[in-house]
Amino acid sequence: MKPAPFRYADPRSLEEALDVLAADPGAKVLAGGQSLLPLLAMRLAAPATLVDVNRVPGLDTVEVTGDGVRVGALVRHARLLHDDTAAGVQPLLARATANVAHPAIRNRGTTVGSIAHADPSGEMTSVLALTGGSVTVATPEGRSTVGWQDLFVGPLETSIAGPAVVVDAFFPALPERSGTAFAEIARRKGDYAVCGAGVVVTLDADRRVSAVRASYISVGLVPEVHDLTEAVAGKPVDGADWAAAGALARTLVDPDTDIHASADYRRLLVGVLTERTLTDAAREAAERTAA
Amino acid sequence: MTTKLFGEPVRRREDARLIIGKGRYLDDIGAGALAAAFVRSPHAHARITDVDVEAALDVEGLVAIYTYEDLTGPMAEPLPVLIPHPQLHAPRTGYALANGMVNHVGEPVVMVVATDRYLAEDAAERIVVTYEELPVVVGVDAAREARAVVHEDIPDNVAARHHQETGDVEPTLAASPHTLSFTQYIERSACMPLEGKGVHARWDPDDASLRVHSSTQASTSVRAAIAAKLELSLDRVEVVAPDVGGGFGVKIVHPWPEELLVPMAAIRLGHEVKWAEDRREHFISSAHERQQRQEITVGYDDDGRITALDVHVWHDNGAYTPYGIIVPIVTATQLVGPYALPVYRVVVESVYTNTVIVTPYRGAGRPQGCYAMERTMDRVADALGLDRAEVRRRNLITPDQFPYDHHLTFQDGRPVIYDSGDYPGLLDKLVALVGWDEAAALRADAQARGKLLGVGMALYVEGTGPGPYEGGHVQVLGSGKVLVSTGLTSQGQGHETVFAQIVASELGVSMDDVEVHTGDTRRFGYAVGTFASRAAVMSGNAVALAARGVREKAIRIAAEVLEANPEDLEIDEGLVQVKGTPGASIPLRTVAVLSNPLRYAFDEAAKQATQFAGPGDDSKPPVAPGDAPGLEHRDYYSPIRSTFASGAHAAVVEIDPQTWEIDVVRYAVVHDCGNVVNPMIVEGQVHGGVAQGVGGALYERMAYDADGQLQNASFMDFLMPYASEVPDVVIDHQETPSPLNPLGIKGAGEAGVIPGTAAIASAIEDATGRRIASMPISPTELYDLMRDETAERTAASQQTSLQTGVPA
């Protein structure tokens, strides 16, 4: 469990980082190292060069505006967990990061790194999808924005190719008259979820359900957003049948079996967690909607 | 006596050192050593057709590569069968490096030595071994069916057939008012010490001597094994167990291949060599335990009294049997627990599989035995509609029946005779502690919160402190410091504290003056090791006897100088004094100086002693015949047989009927290990044991696939419970002293883990009304069980209309 030989670079600017990445097709970005270093130690990955971006200035900011929250590449999960301003605009950030691993890992692991890693068991990939977010990618050619739909290609696989650094992730603000909730079930506290669910419920001005969206963790190969509106559309928020939405969700997902849970069990949990989170999210949406 | 420390909750003196990083573990030793790494088999069963090291040769820093071809003499022979047994009719062991065959994933094939571990792994990665794969046997059922075989010449895969019976089972069963038969399973788990194994060896060519550090539970035996295998004289080999970061059984096995290969390389290369096992290696090349299939038939009367018990166990011993059949024998003999069984028959068939070897893991076969017996009690109670506690009570051995002879033969070849105990007392305390009789109210409360609640209990008796012996040496220095040494090793249990308490109490000195050393063959050459809950019983009594020897000598010398009667002397706070006569005293340290007739006045202590030194008797030699210079004594404790500790656990579980998550909300332990040396340490042992019990019941398993690949060989997927998964444990003590040893103590090391699986299975069954016949159980498995229309329901669930709806 010792990594194969690699070169190490710790550039002091984004340009320098991109130069090193461009010079070596076998180079990989190193952020918090909480996913990459275990892969190296187990020799499941053997990048020729590690480009440690921790000393690149300007990547450690959280920008909160009315439109949403822009999270820099060096922002650790722990910071989002405790950022009340960011949570005020997009409550899912704090709610989801609370479920990422343990404090020691949240103190090092970055939210952007988690998204770049594209693990369908990661909370923040799913939150990016559910909020309709995007990432900013810097390459030697310049910067571009990649929406979540175009980002996730497969498990641990994104569409980003060639020399590139994801400089930030943008999570749009929670829409008006909306509420969110996030919940997951893990075998042990802090483990990757056996199944997790994040939901957004939006009401119309009459406090009737107008939109319901959900995204699941450890279900499927890439993060997806499921529209559950039809199960409860137009229902008054107090009278909506959230169990029906859970039942609908169960028919939409296609989970896998692994050593911790069967596909059937995950489907069961999708239903239960959908109902539970929607109940909470609806309460929040109602609170945020003037009677 | 004011220096009474025995029985006090003295804080562990080793903790400060260990917690602030001042421990000295194996990998802290030998910073300049060469590093070893291993090429291990990626296949569960294969013939090796070629080993090609060519590509590794140009790795910079490579020092040596060893394959089986490089082994000579005894090293080229199979590893020893440590504990042969007549009923182990087909023992098999591997080689230090595979000799043409591999029988499990992880078996060592090639050893690489390089200037550091990174480079050793780089070289190992480039070595190409060609295998011809063979059919694989995984799991006890596949072994039993024997459609494929592990060892070509053992067509039924059976290594041993162990059989004991105490009467005529068949006629007794036939005459029993009721009988029940069932089959149940228990899975593999493993010790998982946070520090893996590790070996460091240094050869001194001028002195022709070898010093080995090993993260072992048995340094004296590792020493003997190295001497034998490397053809060295015993006096040229020293083995030291440094601080050891947990063992739980896996480090009692010896010699591990690496314990021989690392010293071999150190000698051949003339340079220190070290190997520190990594986590993946530990998963696939150390040892596991616990998988069994148990076929049980029980006869009983209308009151739930057992008339006969007939058990057939299929025990998975993995690929080899270096540790003999200790684990299955322990299952067979400890299964009977605290119960008086009129007739008992047990057959254990120990079978080979293409998986990691099975050797003792804390509990060592007892959790399985307890699971068999206690689940039998639950079934009998359910069939008769009786309270589970009541059925147990009716079958318990009563306090007036001791010593109680089960007419069985224990793992150490001695009879299973329980020395003392009060099992009804344990049960009464448990029922009160957990609130057994209020279960209905708890259940109703949980139901109101949408949860299913169940309670379960399990009782056990544990044979602890088996022989053959353990020794202790106690020496008082002129400084007043008391050196205590025992050859038995320590893995963090608190031996430094407990042995110091015992010696301080026996000798009448302050604990601060006592220094304890364990597991170092340079200090103590004869020892057995730390396993089978034996350290306190064996070494505890040995150091007590040694301290008593020192005390006697000290009093003899002091009596002469004080011109007092030895019977009138006592030792307290390090002062030998005439009882009731203040002033007539001499410090123990001065006695130590006087004990040696050669006294140069190097220091104050020697100068002070002169005032006491008489002119001497010219007609006698300075050291009398039969006497020895120095205030020291060495003694051994060798018990007639094991002493039997006991306990009772109860678990309360809550289950979410939507997600089938299982939460242990209360866990109660009543524990009897005889006289308690240090209740805080005993409770710590119980807590750790319960954590492993919960792990074994709800989280841990070895997920082998059909090809013999271990799919969860990391701490990410092998779910050892975190502190967050371990319930708070409430403990009540009962003290039934052992009549067998001077201190009246019984072992406490393994107890906490034994009943966990049985008690939790019982609680889940109580909560769900579904028969639990396979452990551990996870939420996904419980879900499958709940929606299986054919799953067996308990009689109790049908009577009480237990509602456990499963969503469609």
Ligand SMILES: Cc1cc2nc3c(=O)[nH]c(=O)nc-3n(C[C@H](O)[C@H](O)[C@H](O)COP(=O)(O)OP(=O)(O)OC[C@H]3O[C@@H](n4cnc5c(N)ncnc54)[C@H](O)[C@@H]3O)c2cc1C
């Ligand atoms: C024990 C344990 C438990 C964990 N549990 C969870 C959990 O429950 N949920 C969860 O979501 N995660 C979990 N993680 C992973 C953790 O969240 C990681 O921090 C995260 O997945 C990756 O972030 P990182 O900064 O550590 O990235 P790194 O490990 O440094 O990198 C991960 C990958 O992303 C790439 N990368 C990183 N940053 C960038 C960038 N700015 N631009 C381009 N590529 C980049 C790297 O090249 C690498 O391929 C756990 C980790 C551990 C060790």
